[in-house]
Amino acid sequence: MNLDLEVLENQYPFELLNEKEIQDLFRNSTYEEYATNEFIIHEDQKESDIHMLISGVADSIMYRSNGKQHSIRYFYPGDLIGLMVLLTSENMRFSVRCLEPVHTLKIERSAFIKIMEDNPRFSQVVLDMLSDLTKSLYDEVKYKDSNDEGENETSLFKERTKHYMEKPTFIHSKRTIAEAAETLKIEEVEGLIVSDNNKNFEGMISYHEVVEAFMKGDSYAYVSKYMIDENFSVNEEEFIFDALSYLKHHPATIIPVMHKDQVAGILRQSSFIQIDQSVYFDLTYRISNARTVEELQELSPAYNEKFQKFIRSLIEDNMLAYHIAELITNYNDRIHKQIIQIAEDEMVDLGHGAPPINYCFLIMGSGGRKEQMISTDQDNGLILSNYETSAHKEEISMYFKRFSKRINDMLDECGFPYCSGGIMAKEKKWRKQEQEWKSSVDEWIKKLDAEEIRDFTIFMDFRPVFGDYSLAYELKKYVTEKVQHSLGLHQLLMKDTLRFKVPIQPFGRINGAGKKRMIDLKRSATMQIVNAVRIYSMKYGVEANNTVQRLTLLAQGNHFHPRDAENAKLSLHRLMLLRLHSNLQQLEEGRPLNNFVSLSKIQKQERRSLKEALNVAKRLQQVLELSYNRNRVM
The missing domain is CATH 3.10.580.10 (CBS-domain)
Structure with missing residues (x-):
């Protein structure tokens, strides 16, 4: 691609330069070509040159303090890219991503600064281009918590x-x-x-x-x-x-x-003044300032005794267990975000550079629903911006292979064990471009078999935790529309849910396994409620992830009777409360964390609550079974 210097001489603000200054400025300039979704500059670069946009459109973006990416402005042909980073505080860090194929003229940083020093008129024009409005916008976006994230944060009080x-x-x-x-x-x-x-x-x-x-x-x-x-x-x-x-x-x-x-x-x-201070504030502050995996490991719920004591105090204060689960999930989110940021920094330090394209890190399963207990493994993935047409396709693929593996490894070190089913971003199946994810959803719906149904149910509850959230929102919208009208998928999900019978007999006797009468509170009870509510949410196009929120929306839409919805919420509370008690006791006794509880060791009142919760789960399962058999006959 060629661009005559005479064209540049008449381009604002270069028209303020004389012939020698034009020659000095553009002597070592190069024409660059970028594919859609590639970064022209990235916030993690130590230094970046100035780019004059020749063709295409680019997006100036930055990360909020909560990890969410936000668009600042678009760059159009003739705009200068990189001025903000060049001329302001190093803390004001931006990335510029291509929204379509882009051509730029890359101007050496040192040459640009030299011209500004020698030509006061040119310098003043450039400075005027950096209006106070842009800086105010930066400050607002950087330091103001996002409402859509904050409104979902569970409050102790x-x-x-x-x-x-x-x-x-x-x-x-x-x-x-x-x-x-x-x-x-x-x-x-x-x-x-x-x-x-x-x-x-x-x-x-x-x-x-x-x-x-x-x-x-x-x-x-x-x-x-x-x-x-x-x-x-x-x-x-x-x-x-x-x-x-x-x-x-x-x-x-x-x-x-x-x-x-x-x-x-x-x-x-x-x-x-009337609220007591809480250890939670200290712990979350320490997470946000952690710079190493070792620091974060000490703060993980599985390792931090202060956090465990804090959870006990919430239980003693009669806080609903599903609210505690949401709080635990939010706490874990903070650790995830900090780990991802550390991983990005490590990639730069190791010479791999900043992320070459936009991405979004997803949490799935119980984390996606904000229903995590202290015992929780990894269920995560990555959505990558489409880069199929990029000339650097192989390099991009290798970058995110390394990057995602490092994230999963650090999460494991911090008390989030590897997923036994391999549902992790480091696995190619769970690390895909946006269009690949949509194609996979189409294939899943058409050819889903019994072996993959579990993976799909975990995937269904995904939500973004770091990066370009719009990638996740777009995929969520696509998935919701697709699954709502797939009767075959509904049937498969119902069939899979019915495989695990709720362990309660017609006259109320709870079936426990072995001499200790063990029961898996998650698989045999909680998941029956979660799965049933998910299927109904799919059927009626409810986009919420959290089971309690789904129940509320189903009741508001007259798809669930309000009393049935409240009974299901109460049952979730009781089942989660038993799991929390069990996890805390396991930690206290130095035993491995799991979801099992011995019926012979729980108190009479707990057994009564468990029985009532299992009856609700059984009822939901029976309703699903009727629907499944009716549709199968039809």
């Missing part, structure tokens, strides 16, 4: 931030530091929200910034000069966990509480 937030105190950006100090004193708050309309967040100023200004003799400077526009914030509908964790380690600050893009209130330490 079952409360959302809007119930604890206080009225914010605003100050105009053109007020002076002296006025800010007076307002802080009068209002008796730790910080002020900077806003010119008393609605939108522009920044925050606290005693720390005010003191800094006074020490510099700058008390009559505008607030905008010293305000912080990189501030942690929460949505009013989020649970209080993350806010509490942040305030525990940043006590002399406030947290803006957002309603959409407006400030609805603030949180500070005194907002939670």
Whole structure:
């Protein structure tokens, strides 16, 4: 591909350069070609050159603090790519991904900087291109927790931030530091929200910034000069966990509480004066700051006695077991995200570079449903952006083979054992391009046999935990639409579920195996409820993963009677509670974790609860059996 320099001379802002500067700038430039989904630059690169986009469209993206990828803006022909990374703080890290085949002119970083140093007019134009609006957008995306993730986080106290937030105190950006100090004193708050309309967040100023200004003799400077526009914030509908964790380690600050893009209130330490401190906040903070597998291993539920004690306290406080399971899953998610980030860094350090294309790490099975116990193995996979047409196809494939293996190995080290069925991202079957996943779903539905049905049920409950979530959302939508209308698949799933009979006789006697009368609480009981609810969710197009959420939606759609839905939820609680008790006892006694419980060792009240839960599971299984036989006859 050729591009005459005369064209570039007339291209803004290069028209500001003289002939010699044009020659110096483009002397060592090269034309680059990228396939759809390949990265032009990646946030993990140590340094990156400047690219002028010649043809195609690219997407500027970044990772939020919760691991979710977010689109910042699109680049179009004529745009300069890489300026933000070149001219701002190294903490402002972006990636640029091709949305279609792209051609760029790559300009040496050093040459570009030299021209900026020598040509003030050109330099000023380039700096003007980096508007404050772009930086504000970065700050908002980077430090604001995503509402869709936060709203699903289980709260120890079952409360959302809007119930604890206080009225914010605003100050105009053109007020002076002296006025800010007076307002802080009068209002008796730790910080002020900077806003010119008393609605939108522009920044925050606290005693720390005010003191800094006074020490510099700058008390009559505008607030905008010293305000912080990189501030942690929460949505009013989020649970209080993350806010509490942040305030525990940043006590002399406030947290803006957002309603959409407006400030609805603030949180500070005194907002939670009635709530006891929790070890959970310390543990999650340590996870987010861990940089090695060894650090994360110590924090894993299977190894960390503080976390285990914390779970016991929740049980003693009569928290519903499926809420505890969701909390455990959220905790495990944090470990997964940190492991994936460490794996990315290791790949760079080992010379393999940053991920060449977009990907999304999936959690499946109980993790996908947010129903994990302390005893949990790995069920995961990877969706990769389509790279079939890339000239670097083999290199991309090898990169993710190494990358996924490292993730699975680190998870195993941190107390998440390898899946005995091989459902892990390091296996080629569970590491595919987006289009390959869709083709696999089509094949599964057409040719699914008894051997693969278990894998498919585990896959069905997938959800994203790190990367480009849109890949997972698109696949989830595709799967939901496909399975809803596949009667043959419904029949196979029902047949598979009916293979494992609920161990209870017509007159209520529970069947236990062996002298100790052992029962597998997961396979023989919990999964009967989970599987039945999943099949009904497939039939009626319910996209939720969590069994309790599925039951709620099925009841709202009049597909389940509300009483039946509540009975199923209560049964899940009782079965999960027994599993939690069993896991904690196994850890205390130094025994391997499993899902078995001895009927001879559980108390009378527990046996009664188990019996009632098994009856509900049996009832659901009978309903499925009737449906299966009716459809088979038809």
